[in-house]
Amino acid sequence: MQLIKALLAQSIGAATVFLLLQVLAIPILWAALLQGAASALASRLLRQPSWWIPMHLLFMPAALVMLHLQLPAWSYLLAASILLLVFWGTIKGDVPLFLSSPAVSHALSEILDREQASAFIDLGAGIGSVTLPLALRYPQVHVEAWEHAPIPWLVARWRSRHLPNCRVIRQSFWDCDLSVYDVVYAFLSPFPMPQLGEKVRSEMRPASLLVSSSFPIPGWEPESVIPLEDRMHTTLYCYRIPS
Ligand SMILES: C[S@@+](CC[C@H](N)C(=O)[O-])C[C@H]1O[C@@H](n2cnc3c(N)ncnc32)[C@H](O)[C@@H]1O
Incomplete structure (x- = not known):
């Protein structure tokens, strides 16, 4: 559209x-x-x-x-192909690639500690800016990175090749089952948040935690809101799934 x-x-x-x-x-x-x-x-x-x-x-x-x-004609085709492989579904209105800051990984690592999490997922993991440091820091935690764009997926996969606790999956996160994770992380855009809320409500386990970077779920009351002092002034919205 x-x-x-x-x-x-x-x-x-x-x-x-x-x-x-x-x-x-x-x-x-x-x-x-x-x-x-x-x-x-x-x-x-x-x-x-x-x-x-x-x-x-x-x-x-x-x-x-x-x-x-x-410029030679092939250079346009090359540039268009690379952009397509990086930004993939953006043309249909999907969220493009933006990277979370190290401050976000740091805050998430404190959350994983506090939650005593054993399974974590990043919905739309990009190049693994979040999953890589978490998998490195917590070898006992199963970390999953779901990313559908080919180049970011390949980069995330390559970067985590020595981390047996990190799985990088090239598939749409709308197809994943959220019931197996203790902490779910998403850095998307305002557009998919209502649909994500529906998915979270129907799939996530009671007492598990959704952390959304920058974009709240409309109409939901977060358990906590964490402002970060990074360049983008990121805010993390943490939602506890009720029993
Ligand atoms: C804003 S970036 C966040 C990247 C990473 N999570 C981070 O925090 O650094 C959003 C990512 O989600 C990916 N994405 C968007 N829709 C997706 C979908 N339906 N399934 C899998 N990945 C998706 C995009 O390709 C992009 O890499």
Whole structure:
């Protein structure tokens, strides 16, 4: 849906500038900048999330610059393939790759200690920024990293190759069974939180703990909220599953 809206916004921007060019002679760079501005405005009107704005603003000017550089055609295919393998489901609206800070791993390691956890899962584990330090620190804890994007999965798998207590699984976390973990960690986006809440409610064991970085579950009361002093001012929302 977001991809269709993005294409529509770009087309509206291009049509606006095309019409403008019929009556005004403007330099090509200005035309590209205007197309970006019109696309960004259209994107807002189509209610796309705000992080699309810089992409719309920069798309056509960047295309102009790249044309000017006269790069070989295969380099575009290579760049597109790498981006696809890293960001995978983002095109469908899935959460893209952002990394948790070391402060998050540190806070989670205190939580694992306190909870006396024996099984931990990171839903959408990226390159293992959280699972790797936890698996290293707690060899007795079974740590699982579920990640569906091929390149982050490969990196996480490679990084944890010497850690027998760490399993890296290339599958959607919507397919995993949350009933076997003591602590579940997620760093996603506001969009999937209601659906995640449903999954957690129906699968997680009583007394187990969900820790969500940055995004609360709408309508749920956290047992505790942990503000961290990292660069992103991350907040961890901890939800205890009721008996
Ligand atoms: C914001 S990043 C968090 C990465 C890691 N958990 C961390 O804290 O550093 C979200 C990750 O979730 C992955 N992801 C999104 N939807 C997913 C799904 N349905 N199944 C598995 N992974 C998913 C993305 O590919 C991305 O790597």
